[in-house]
């Protein structure tokens with residue numbers, strides 16, 4: 171993981187004098203990776219409201235979500251937006267984002283949360299593992315110094331989010347004793363979902379604004395998403411990701427060794443498609 175401390179930075183601190191425009195401007199794939207991420211991060215307040223409601227009465231979790239998690243996710247959104255606007259000023263970020271948000275809002279309903287708090291926290295661990303993986307891989311994938319730094323800083327924040335969700339999960343796990351099978355099912359379902367709706371929605375809206383002629387071309391959308399996945403796959407560190415994903419299962423070392431291979435296969439399928 172990156173040599174950056176979590177949370178020790180502000181979106182407004184990005185030093186654009188360090189940007190090497192020639193390393194990134196013509197890279198269509200990096201354009202999609204950063205702009206899609208900027209959309210999803212900038213829409214995170216939709217999720218927070220649902221989550222805070224879900225944890226009503228638990229001040230430790232609700233306060234952390236409100237005071238740390240949401241501001242940090244929105245900070246990621248602002249920093250990525252600033253980067254996209256600086257590098258690709260021809261992309262009309264705001265109207266494209268507004269259109270994205272209109273559709274994205276319909277996904278963020280309370281009923282999409284897991285059935286219990288322990289299971290939702292396990293699912294959050296998966297989501298943060300996914301984002302930490304994404305930004306870690308994005309940082310590795312580029313030699314452009316400012317994007318490398320930005321992605322590495324975001325990755326450090328996402329790892330720290332994972333740690334907090336995991337800490338809360340352990341508390342609820344004692345109360346709820348959800349059983350490994352249910353945790354495993356939730357973790358598996360969210361891992362598959364990681365790929366799907368949010369990213370597809372962001373890609374569709376970025377393409378609609380950036381390449382209107384291709385917006386209704388499923389082959390182009392599919393190709394774009396496959397190229398993005400290939401970049402993440404080439405640069406991810408499956409070992410670290412796997413360890414984070416497995417922790418909420420709290421397996422004994424023997425059991426962990428037994429399931430490591432099947433889970434690795436599962437992850438390959440998820441990230442390789």
Ligand SMILES: [Fe+2]
Nearest residue numbers: 211243246301
């Ligand atoms: Fe984030």
Ligand SMILES: [Fe+2]
Nearest residue numbers: 298301328331
């Ligand atoms: Fe996060």
